[in-house]
Amino acid sequence: MSAFTKYSFSSLSRYKECPYSFKLQYIDRIRSLEEPSSLTFGSAMDKAFTAMLVPGDKTAEQVFAEEWSFEKILTGNEKFTKADLDPDLLPARDPGMPVSENYLTFLSLKAKGLIMLKALREKLLPQIESVLGTQVPIVLQNQDGEGDQFIGFIDFVIKLKGYDKPIIGDLKTSSVKYEADSVKKSMQLSVYTYEAGTKYGTNLAGFFVISKKLTKTRHQTCLKCGHEEINSRAKTCTKELPKRCGGAWDVRLTFNSDLTIIIDSIDTEQEDQVLNEIDTAHSNIKNGIFEQNFNSCINKYHKKCVYYELCRTGSMTGLVIKDPK
Numbered sequence: 564m565s566a567f568t569k570y571s572f573s574s575l576s577r578y579k580e581c582p583y584s585f586k587l588q589y590i591d592r593i594r595s596l597e598e599p600s601s602l603t604f605g606s607a608m609d610k611a612f613t614a615m616l617v618p619g620d621k622t623a624e625q626v627f628a629e630e631w632s633f634e635k636i637l638t639g640n641e642k643f644t645k646a647d648l649d650p651d652l653l654p655a656r657d658p659g660m661p662v663s664e665n666y667l668t669f670l671s672l673k674a675k676g677l678i679m680l681k682a683l684r685e686k687l688l689p690q691i692e693s694v695l696g697t698q699v700p701i702v703l704q705n706q707d708g709e710g711d712q713f714i715g716f717i718d719f720v721i722k723l724k725g726y727d728k729p730i731i732g733d734l735k736t737s738s739v740k741y742e743a744d745s746v747k748k749s750m751q752l753s754v755y756t757y758e759a760g761t762k763y764g765t766n767l768a769g770f771f772v773i774s775k776k777l778t779k780t781r782h783q784t785c786l787k788c789g790h791e792e793i794n795s796r797a798k799t800c801t802k803e804l805p806k807r808c809g810g811a812w813d814v815r816l817t818f819n820s821d822l823t824i825i826i827d828s829i830d831t832e833q834e835d836q837v838l839n840e841i842d843t844a845h846s847n848i849k850n851g852i853f854e855q856n857f858n859s860c861i862n863k864y865h866k867k868c869v870y871y872e873l874c875r876t877g878s879m880t881g882l883v884i885k886d887p888k
Contacts, residue, residue, distance in 0.1 A: 570713045570845070572751040578844045579750075586853040587870050592885045595869040597642035604672055605736045607631045608773070609718060611680055612734055613697045615688065616719055623684070627676050636669055643668040646738060649675065651779065651816055675820075679736065679773045682820040687771065692722040695729055701758045705845060713841060717755050720763050723826075728765040730826055731755050738775040745770055746827035753837035756829045769826035778819045783812040 578585040587593045607630035615623035643665060652674040653667060699720060703713035719732045733752060735741070746752055752768040760766050783792045785800035787810025795801065800808040847853075860868050872878040 568711045570711070570841075572713075572715050572754070575713070575841060575844055576750065578848065579840070581856040581859040581868070582847065582853040583855040583874070584859070584868060584870050585848070587873070590853075593870070593873070593879075593882050594885050595642075596881050596883055597640050600636075600641050600643045600647055600668075600672065601736075603636065603641060604631065604676065604775075608676060608679065608736050609734055611676070612683060613719070615680070615684060616691075616694045616697055616721075623680050624677060627680060628673075631669075631673055631676055633669065637665060641665070641669075643672075646775075647672055649777070652777075652818070675775060675777065678777060678818045679775070679820040682822055683773055686822045687824075690724050692724055694719065694721050695763060696720040699759060701755060703754060703758055703841075705842075711845060713754060715751065715754065717759060720759070720765075726767065726826070728767050729763045731759060731763065731765065731768040732771050733769070735770055735772045736775055737772050741770055741772050741823060741825055743825065744827075746825055746829070747833065750837050750840065753829050753834050754841070757834040757838065760829075766828050766830065767826055768829055769824060772823040772825070774821040774823070778821065780817045780819070782815045782817065784815070785810040786813050787811070 574585065574589055577588060607627050610630055611623040611627035614621060614626040621629075648664065648668040649671045650667075652671045654670065654674075696717065697719045699717040701713075701715045701717060705711040705713070717731055718734045720729050721732055723730050731752065733749075733755075742748075746768055749768070749770075752770075756766055756768050781794045783795055784790070785802065785808060788800060788802055788804060788808045790800050790802040790808065790810075792801070795812075798812075800810040800812065802808045855874065860871055860874070862868070868874075869882070872880060873882060
């Protein structure tokens with residue numbers, strides 16, 4: 564029998580994906596030595612956006628800078644990906660600047676985060692009529708008498724222009740496109756509407772996806788005649804004066820982050836289905852049912868599960884057993 568008593572969206576999602584990996588992570592407490600940068604970056608953006616919705620002593624940008632700081636990120640066990648590093652986002656090289664790839668990636672993501680916050684401020688804030696709550700705690704008590712709980716936090720509840728009901732919202736930072744039916748399929752949002760829908764008078768929920776994959780615009784100004792073009796493939800100025808100018812370009816890049824809003828209603832049938840899935844997972848965990856799902860060893864982004872080698876060869880390379888808190 565498992566002594567595991569507190570469940571989160573991420574833990575139950577892991578059980579649904581592969582029960583055995585749930586056991587390794589949450590029961591056996593075997594963890595990766597490295598922390599994916601996406602988790603830390605997403606958390607920093609969540610806290611910054613909360614500060615944007617409910618202004619306080621610090622701006623959203625200041626909160627983000629504190630959360631995504633050199634001391635917090637580069638002294639830990641952060642694991643960056645190749646996509647995290649965009650040389651175009653790096654500042655002019657200071658002779659005293661560290662040149663490690665991790666440091667440059669840290670700077671790239673810092674610049675990217677500020678661009679994404681700017682996009683949220685310009686594209687989402689004007690659509691918000693009022694903020695009803697931020698970081699709203701959710702506790703779903705299991706009815707078996709053992710005190711087990713599903714816990715989570717709603718990122719925000721807002722009134723959005725064009726909707727007659729509040730929206731229970733979840734901010735996502737992602738490089739990939741979310742599917743149109745992602746809200747309907749979300750265990751997380753179904754639990755949120757089940758627990759908080761009555762309080763806020765709504766069955767509407769939404770993903771607010773701010774893209775980590777930036778779009779770039781190339782602004783070119785001719786140093787000889789001042790002619791301007793955007794995203795021109797010409798290596799030199801094309802203006803006819805009356806013959807082609809041919810002057811060298813002065814190039815300036817601007818960046819933009821796309822915002823995708825997916826809002827849908829979640830009906831009681833969907834909520835019941837998700838609650839049944841949670842009950843089944845809870846019962847299986849309590850009864851020590853942890854089958855291996857080899858179909859989940861490599862995810863849809865072609866990345867191996869952190870337990871890939873452990874399951875196949877017993878190797879603990881890159882893993883460590885964490886002591887209970």
